[in-house]
Amino acid sequence: MARRRRYSRDPLGLRRALSGLLLPGLVAAMALLAALALAGAQGAAGLAERWQRGAAAAVTVQIPDSDAVRLDRALDALRRMPEVASAEAMAPDRLATLLRPWLGDSPAIALPGVIELRLRSATTDPVLIGDRLAAEVPGALVEAHGIWVQRLAALARSLQAMALGVLLLVAVVAAAVVAVATRAGLAARRDAIEVLHGLGARDGDIAGRFARRLGMLAATGAVVGTGIAVPALALLANLAGPWVGGEGRLDSLTGLPWAALLALPPVAYLLGWGTAQATVRRWLRELP
Template sequence: MARRARYSRDPLGLRRALAGWLLPGLVAAMALLAALAVAGAQGAAALADRWQRGAAAAVTVQLPEAEAAQIERALGVLRGLPEVAEARAMDPARLAELLRPWLGGSAGLPLPAVIEIRLRDARADPVLVGDRLAASVPGAVVEAHGLWVQRLAALARSLQALSWVILVLVAGVAAAVVAVATRAGLAARRDAVEVLHGLGAQDSYIAGRFARRLGLLAAGGALLGTLAALPALALLAGLAAPWIADEQAGAVAAWGMLPWPALAAVPPLAFLVGWATAQATVRRWLRRLP
């Protein structure tokens, strides 16, 4: 109770000097950007991991003739290979639908048969699979997606690094805004600060008053900015999970995909940035007093 009563007093008049919405509004805007950057970094990392673990092990086999006997023979050979975890023939209707953006209506076109296989290990060499298949099924062509997956993973890692750079820049700008607000508060309450300092108040006490006030303002703005970012993040998460057909289930899954621990850490981190910046700014200002 004594500690609560001590903090409830405002001998420096900081509630009046630092009462505007400018600082919380600016911090809210930066927190929104920080939330987007954090979610982007984690999303890029998840995509890179998914591509490397999943798509890297996916291989397709094209057969020049879509004959049932040739398809069955190829499936028998592939399923007998130790490197292959799964092999299945692609439905011709699905193949036609995938080719529709490039070929339009594929009716009457001689389409090859396509077999989708998944390797047991993404590091397995698809060339060996193709050589063994070609010995039994002449004309079979194996296409691996490893090169494209590597490029996509490199792109995802670049986006992740860019997101962290943006996060660092946002933190730096937030610290600069808090420093400007602190100097404005010192200028507004200069007489009170000098009187209190002249009466023997320690620098830690005065700096702590400013730091607590500005830290709370920064945390409040960060909370508002993080809450404002949630709908946009949920929308992006829903677009990243198009495999859920039911709209209501997709919305629930999108909210569940958000990086809640990282988002919950934004307001406390904003408080720490505001607190530390105000402490450093006030202590440096007090050292210049006679």
């Protein structure tokens, strides 16, 4: 009786024909790659936004032949400008530390005074600020980092596009793997399928059984691959914390693209289901 019930629930014997670990294992590997690609795309987008929003508004002012009077005059002039959000003089010890790799511990030249600015808007032209400052403090030089920020942002956007391209490639390969597995299952159960088809079984019923089985196998593999990806992504996010402003393990976990990661198993199920449906229906149309 038990055998008869199992057979009625699985008349095509798909649990035997599609019972291996190969398909879930391959989908798990592709889900891992997809998770890495999604995290890479999100990270690249975050870096581009951070650089454009933060570093693009950062400006450095140098005061050659600096003394306390000239430095205070420059600070006062800058703080009165409406475009400047903040202006702070760099401590001599910090400046010496930054220049030590190039000038050594005892530089032979007098170091200029350095002021760090943060503009209220990244669209502000630093040249205009430099011209107005030079009128009050002769010799003051303004250095903006906008050109480098634009290049870094363009690089981040390129990495984001590459990550999305990898994601698309993974989806195509996953669909191909499911199609091959479906063909193998059809070949293994050809006789049973032909008998049921000859007895009047509808194409939709046969395709539906294959689609549900392969969809579940693909979703299972995606769950495993995503589970493996999470600790690896948390480690990478923790290492990248200084670049994106994260601190500690909690930030590395909360900063992961959880919505996209949780969507991978359902997407894998739909991909497996749709690919199996199309493959089986096409195969059935070729039957005599």
